[in-house]
Amino acid sequence: MKLCKLIPVIAAAATLCGCGGQHMEQYQMFAMDTYVTLSGYCDRKTLEDAGEEVRRLEGLWSVNIESSDIARLNRDGSAELSAETAGLMSFTLSMSERTGGALDPTIYPVLREWGFTTDEHHVPDDDTIAELLENVGWEKVTLDGRSASLPVGTAVDAGAVAKGYAADIIAERLKSGGVTAGIVDLGGNVLTFGQKPDGSDWKVSVRDPFGDGAAGTLSVGECSVVTSGSYERYFEQDGVRYHHIIDPATGRPADTGLESVTVIAGESKLCDALSTALFVMGEDRAFDLWRESDDFEMIMITSDKRLLISEGIADRFEPDSKKKDYSAEVIRR
Amino acid sequence: MTRKKAVVTALCTALLLTAVCFVMLHRPHGDTVVIKQDGKVLYTLDLSKEKDREIVVEYEGRRNVIAIEDGDIYMKQADCPDHVCIHTGKLSGGAPIICLPNRLVIEYADGRNDAAG
Missing domain, CATH: 2.60.320.10 (N-utilization substance G protein NusG, insert domain)
Structure with a gap:
């Protein structure tokens, strides 16, 4: 037997045990106030270029970068926005309307007063909050094409939607660049696209807000998964815990008996916007909105350890069998 | 190389590759x-x-x-x-x-x- 006859045997052996599979490349960076991981079946350069795009979007949207569109708008009261920023603002305002103001980009001055954007945390007094709330309200934002303006005292932050909006742009860019499959993960704002070479589902864990590890795992195709939770960004003062998801109606951390809301949908911007808004709305209002919609599914974890799973995603979510203190409930339409 | 030797070599190579791949794929990851x-x-x-x-x-x-x-x-x-x-x-x-x-x-x-x- 000649060597060439051996090759098919070796190749078959290698393929049989999976060594012939493609390698998923990864690129990680700090941007948009989070840890970004871009993964794809492509070369590293492609991912690095996509990382540059994340950096560029951060430069347009960050309230902390003086030259950004958002910072200019807040400083000058009016600004000509880039196409991306105008798109982001327009989408954010449409979500404000859809969620009855539970998502509101003009909450920014209140969030800043609490110190969540500067890491100088403190509890503002009632008068300060009341005063700041007078300038809060998404209807105060005027957006005409790419021209935006704000009344005096009002300021915006796209932080609750920017990562999702960016993830959609990055995934689109990777796909049009010929990347067949991958994951855009902007600090837990996850978007999967394409299919793994072995045909299996993407596995995305849902954090356990009460402890280590995951409350469960989602097995999904091409989609986005975004969680808003009160369990990470918070501070304690006089024994009380204050988290970073501020209810625009009260100017205080949303107190709705929820620990986290995970939204699953086709678009990451929708997931990002809704996860924050649904957290603020609370269980009943959130499921009301879900019932009248057909573009998202969700998983809620309540403070009394109930796992509420909307029926459209129930068969793709497997609660962690080791976490026995949760009671899982599928919510029907 | 005799035919028998070649076959043995081929089988050994295939076996070895399978073993290496098996170990790579099934090592207890996550630690x-x-x-x-x-x-x-x-x-x-x-x-x-x-x-x-x-x-x-x-x-x-x-x-x-x-x-x-x-x-x-x-x-x-x-x-x-x-x-x-x-x-x-x-x-x-x-x-x-x-x-x-x-x-x-x-x-x-x-x-x-x-x-x-």
Whole structure:
């Protein structure tokens, strides 16, 4: 037997045990106030270029970068926005309307007063909050094409939607660049696209807000998964815990008996916007909105350890069998 | 080379390759953890073999204390204002432990899931 006859045997052996599979490349960076991981079946350069795009979007949207569109708008009261920023603002305002103001980009001055954007945390007094709330309200934002303006005292932050909006742009860019499959993960704002070479589902864990590890795992195709939770960004003062998801109606951390809301949908911007808004709305209002919609599914974890799973995603979510203190409930339409 | 020898060689090669691939695919993953700062790997640790200890990492004059205890790894102390890294708790199948201000990441070298949303 000649060597060439051996090759098919070796190749078959290698393929049989999976060594012939493609390698998923990864690129990680700090941007948009989070840890970004871009993964794809492509070369590293492609991912690095996509990382540059994340950096560029951060430069347009960050309230902390003086030259950004958002910072200019807040400083000058009016600004000509880039196409991306105008798109982001327009989408954010449409979500404000859809969620009855539970998502509101003009909450920014209140969030800043609490110190969540500067890491100088403190509890503002009632008068300060009341005063700041007078300038809060998404209807105060005027957006005409790419021209935006704000009344005096009002300021915006796209932080609750920017990562999702960016993830959609990055995934689109990777796909049009010929990347067949991958994951855009902007600090837990996850978007999967394409299919793994072995045909299996993407596995995305849902954090356990009460402890280590995951409350469960989602097995999904091409989609986005975004969680808003009160369990990470918070501070304690006089024994009380204050988290970073501020209810625009009260100017205080949303107190709705929820620990986290995970939204699953086709678009990451929708997931990002809704996860924050649904957290603020609370269980009943959130499921009301879900019932009248057909573009998202969700998983809620309540403070009394109930796992509420909307029926459209129930068969793709497997609660962690080791976490026995949760009671899982599928919510029907 | 006789025909018999060639066949034996072929079979051995195939067997060896299969074995190597099998070991690579089925090794108990998830125990190897990397600690990275600003993209650079500082430590690669096999938690199943590590003794209890603390690792101090500094960044621009600020300190993080990482603890390894009974095969678990977590952020014990951090000179950062938000303490998100401490709130994350022990590293497990979910998200990595991240201290943004100090550019520090603790994550599995080979994650159990594709991502944590």
